Amino acid sequence: MTALLTLTVLVLVAIAIWQMTKIFELSQTKTEDAEIANDSDNKINGYLLFTFLVFIYGITIFSFVKYSKMLLPEAASAHGGEYDQLMWVSFAIIFFVQTITQALLHYFGYKYRGQKGRKALFYADNDRLEFIWTIIPVVVLAGLILWGLYTWTNIMDINEDDDPIVIELYAQQFNWTARYAGDDNVLGDANVRLINIDKANVLGIDEADPNGEDDVIVKELHLPVGRKVNFKMRSQDVLHSAYMPHFRAQMNCVPGMITQFSFTPTVTTADMRMNPDVVEKVKRTNAVRAERAAEGKPNTDPWEFDYVLLCNKICGKSHYNMQMKIVVETEEEYNAWMAEQSTFKQSMTPAE
Numbered sequence: 001m002t003a004l005l006t007l008t009v010l011v012l013v014a015i016a017i018w019q020m021t022k023i024f025e026l027s028q029t030k031t032e033d034a035e036i037a038n039d040s041d042n043k044i045n046g047y048l049l050f051t052f053l054v055f056i057y058g059i060t061i062f063s064f065v066k067y068s069k070m071l072l073p074e075a076a077s078a079h080g081g082e083y084d085q086l087m088w089v090s091f092a093i094i095f096f097v098q099t100i101t102q103a104l105l106h107y108f109g110y111k112y113r114g115q116k117g118r119k120a121l122f123y124a125d126n127d128r129l130e131f132i133w134t135i136i137p138v139v140v141l142a143g144l145i146l147w148g149l150y151t152w153t154n155i156m157d158i159n160e161d162d163d164p165i166v167i168e169l170y171a172q173q174f175n176w177t178a179r180y181a182g183d184d185n186v187l188g189d190a191n192v193r194l195i196n197i198d199k200a201n202v203l204g205i206d207e208a209d210p211n212g213e214d215d216v217i218v219k220e221l222h223l224p225v226g227r228k229v230n231f232k233m234r235s236q237d238v239l240h241s242a243y244m245p246h247f248r249a250q251m252n253c254v255p256g257m258i259t260q261f262s263f264t265p266t267v268t269t270a271d272m273r274m275n276p277d278v279v280e281k282v283k284r285t286n287a288v289r290a291e292r293a294a295e296g297k298p299n300t301d302p303w304e305f306d307y308v309l310l311c312n313k314i315c316g317k318s319h320y321n322m323q324m325k326i327v328v329e330t331e332e333e334y335n336a337w338m339a340e341q342s343t344f345k346q347s348m349t350p351a352e
């Protein structure tokens with residue numbers, strides 16, 4: 001807020017100075033037409049172009065150095081590598097083209113600046129040049145788009161092969177609930193109209209549907225490593241988006257319909273905690289928290305890395321904190337955890 005105020009004041013002062021300069025100029029008797037740029041004006045603007053070029057290159061390098069550590073660690077899902085590769089190749093191409101075209105743009109702006117006596121050359125067209133600068137983007141973009149489509153089709157191919165676990169992710173303002181399909185691996189029918197808080201039926205599971213009896217409702221998502229998961233998303237109220245950044249997964253949750261996403265987690269939480277990038281990040285975060293603790297501020301407990309499910313649609317005032325912990329573990333740990341959970345039938349409060 002202080003920064004915004006300072007900025008506003010600075011802008012207002014700049015406008016005031018500019019206006020005063022104009023008044024001063026108007027009050028002077030004109031010796032020459034000051035509104036027409038002369039050679040020295042053009043030269044100054046030409047050099048300013050170079051200064052701006054140095055600025056954008058500088059800020060690019062600065063951002064790379066300073067903010068690269070903010071990027072996500074290696075992907076923790078089977079499809080994540082392919083997804084990252086596509087993104088990095090796109091980045092590299094954009095970066096390469098941007099660097100060269102900006103230099104050319106600013107250099108020519110300087111080289112052909114206005115000069116007394118210089119006349120613009122009328123140059124209709126050059127077929128060869130036109131061909132080159134059309135065909136190169138066509139080939140590169142076609143390649144990227146085809147590769148992207150191929151990757152997209154691979155990632156979005158949701159099927160029942162390889163015995164996936166079926167899990168529902170239920171979104172509401174402002175929390176997540178997960179529902180496992182249970183022993184039969186079939187989710188019971190559900191509808192928001194069937195929600196019955198008195199009977200602890202928070203997800204509106206159809207009590208008459210036998211498939212729902214063994215469903216398991218939880219507030220922490222556990223996934224066995226290496227096993228494919230088919231997620232079915234629902235929303236109770238508004239648009240939400242189930243975002244699992246470490247698995248490179250995101251799918252909108254739309255009221256009134258079921259959306260799907262499928263992936264196979266490949267790295268357990270325990271292994272990801274040993275990833276060098278994650279170790280670094282935890283260290284940095286905890287250093288900040290230790291500082292806050294020293295100043296007597298709240299929220300200073302040391303942080304331990306965990307996968308998270310976040311909401312990625314601005315769905316209301318507590319959107320920022322709409323999250324659920326995800327634990328990726330071995331098959332044995334997962335089975336042991338699942339054995340402790342109670343089914344929908346067991347957890348339902350009998351009607352009085």
Ligand SMILES: [Cu+2]
Pocket residue numbers: 171172173174239240241311312313314315319322
């Ligand atoms: Cu949300």
